[in-house]
Amino acid sequence: MDIIATTLQGKVRGRVEEGIASYRGIPYAAAPFGGHRFRAPAPVEPWDGIRDALEFGPTAPQRPYRPPLDRLIPDVDIPGEECLNLNVWAPGTAGEPRPVLVWIHGGSLRNGSAALPLYDGRAFARDGVVLVSINYRLGVEGFGVFPDAPDNRGLLDQIAALTWVRDNIAGFGGDPGRVTVCGESAGAISIAALLTSPRAAGLFHRAILQSGPPHTVTRDKGARTVRAMAKALRVPATAEGFAGVDHVRLLDLQDELVGGADPVGGGPGFHIVVDDDVVPADPPPPSVDLLLGCNREEYRLWFVPNGALDRVNRLTLRLALLKFRVPGRVARLYRAGRPDAKPGVILGEMATDLLLRGPLNRLADSRLADPRLADPRSGDFRLADSRPGGSRPVDPLPGGSRPARTYLYEFAWRSPVLGLGACHALEIGFVFDNLRHGEALAGPDAPQPLADVMHRAWIGFATSGDPGWTAWDARRPVRVFDHPGTSTVLAPRQEELRAWL
Incomplete structure (x- = not known):
């Protein structure tokens, strides 16, 4: 059975199956390409009529994990430019506003998506929690450090998604005053940064960090991967210089330079950087309830x-x-x-x-x-x-x-x-x-x-x-x-x- 929900941008069509309503591929920000590439997330243009939200939306550009991890951690590749999208699972019947859990996937800030079957939110909705899963920019698009582009763009995407939740989740049966962010690995590291960010203040009320501690680096250290890529490409280490490079070539080079790195062995990669805008240099301890742990x-x-x-x-x-x-x-x-x-x-x-x-x-x-x-x-x-x-x-x-x-x-x-x-x-x-x-x-x-x-x-x-x-x-x-x-x-x-x- 189809179901209609209303957002500030327009109406979306979801589907109710076995008492669970699901909405997939709802854009929370404009496609980060063309004039929006390497920029902070921009608002979505409103639409007329009812937009289908029945299939997962495009995933952020990336290359799959290298063997043998590709057999253990699958990737989903859905082409398209509207990769700043989210999914909602909610109880299919009306009632009191439900608590909300927003899932931020991991993947070393260069892999992953909200479309993985593992992240299906049906069990949370079955048990009375509205589950929202989000995509955000990865790799050099989201976390490359340039002198002519905002830092931490992938983190800004997450903040834009949480703003969407605050403004729209009531239309899906969720309580905007009871939002928990939850993430694993790079998703948890992202949440640790969100906990300190003035840009994210008030957007969530509890947080769960699974296998990801607070971790940031200086802008200079964060820019090392961009400088290495620029040297290989023979272009300036700027957003303008990278914007002129073929999209496939950029992904191939990114995988060549950082695809073999891991959290234990180290190596070049992408990081959240201290920029004194999104991520302050000396933040106070977070003031919301926390659930922390690892394996x-x-x-x-x-x-x-x-x-x-x-x-x-x-x-x-x-x-x-x-x-x-x-x-x-x-x-x-x-x-x-x-x-x-x-x-x-x-x-x-x-x-x-x-x-x-x-x-x-x-x-x-x-x-x-x-x-x-x-x-x-x-x-x-x-x-x-x-x-x-x-x-x-x-x-x-x-x-x-x-x-x-x-x-x-x-x-x-x-x-x-x-x-x-x-x-x-x-x-x-x-x-x-x-x-x-x-x-x-x-x-x-x-x-x-x-x-x-x-x-x-x-x-x-x-x-x-x-x-x-x-x-x-x-x-x-x-x-x-x-x-x-x-x-x-x-x-x-x-x-x-x-x-x-």
Whole structure:
């Protein structure tokens, strides 16, 4: 059955199937080509009549992941210029305004799209949450740093999409006063920047960061990839110079220069830069409720499929530790805790803690009402309340409002596929309660009870700000999602995390 919704730009036609209304490919900004290329997102021209929103819209220009990751992380390529579009899934029946969750996909700021079947929002709509998924500009189009173009254009796209949600989501049954942003990997890194951006103030009220910490670089460092591309193209490192290059050639060169980079091994890539406009240099801690976490063995997505886990020997490990200036006491601690582990496992465990687990813990600490309650260098948390039951109660803020809460999780279930274990991106199918489309990473027999538990936690957080376990305090509670048995663990692997400080 068709259904009509009204936006500020015009009416759109969606479809109701099995009680879920879906709308696909709705433009939230003008096509970023022609006069809009390398510019901030421009408004969509209103349309007359009813616009069909029955198929996914065009995806941002990109090249697929290189083998062997292309078999594990599929890409969807939908041609067309109107790539600044979004999708909505909502309960098909009228009722009270529902909470909204806006999904921002990952992909190292150069891959991914909202059209992946894994990101289907039906389960969220089934359980009373309006799910919005968005596309945004990627690679050099969205995050290339030029002297004659706005920085962080892909981030500006996300802000434009969130503005669309604020202005239009009520017409789809959503509550614009209860918007949660949620993203994984580069999507979570984007959200960490949005949390500090004055441009995004008031556009969302809670945030979920899955496997992506706060990370920005200077403009000079962010421009390195553009300078390398300009040198290869023999054009000026400007937006004007790049605008004259054939579109296919630009994508091919981008893939040649950055396609092999990964978060663990490093290499040239694209980054969110501090520009003191969209992203300030010294932002205060974010003031909304946060749900943060990562997967126990993030590194295995990059170390296992290409055989790097077995290629790393003791000499390779020693050289890597020197390159990244890892203190000897840290390396000894990780080796002592894993006496039978391969050198590749030790390197991967340290990389996961250095790049993800540690930064997320520090972000959680920075938001405590009394930061002295969680000095990560103190193993016994001497400033915590000594009474049975935990830490001192937090006083409400002036006017009776409570301080923002933080919740930490870890995804620990180990996939049997190729020995990937609890690798990067594995949790997404569980969050979306969409294991059928997560089989590439999780296999055909992933535990549905774990998806039930994890999806319900995300629903709870989007609805009330409470995912169902204790908020972060001096005891450092972490919800560990595993099967069988999800539980809350206090200060897991704290000695290793402290060693990095």
